[in-house]
Amino acid sequence: MNVTTDSETPSYTTTTIKSPPGRHDYLFVVGFFLTTIFLFTITYVYYICKRSRSPPPSETNEDAHNRHLIRLSRGLDEDVLVTFPTSVYSETKVPHTGTVANGSGCSICLGDYMPADVVRMLPECGHLFHVGCIDTWLKAHPTCPMCRTSPLGVST
8 A cells, every 4th residue: 555645736826806997096086075075064063053052143141041931921919919809718609699609629729628718719700719829820820720811800
């Protein structure tokens, strides 16, 4: 058994694949334009965001701060509130019918009326509320919380 080994190594031919001329130039140009467009987009978005946050030139800093606040209607003064009649709930009579008030409770706090509770009746609509509840409401809102009529007799 005579084994012969080939000491010859096979020869491989190496061929290099050549890219077409100008391929690297094409990738460079496309990359350059994509980068330019990306930078332009970021700059434009930054400009728009900054412009929307800055106040107009004629506006002061205080005006710019206050323009985002919600404008609330002012309620009634304490001097007006004390002119509305108050009474103990057990003795309150409804003006239109002359009967004793028998409503179940205050529609502001949703608490039932107790016989000793002091209530305030709004003169225009005749609705009853706890004095503390309706006074707090009317200081912030100029109308009845039930029917939205003005307790002063003028429409708002």
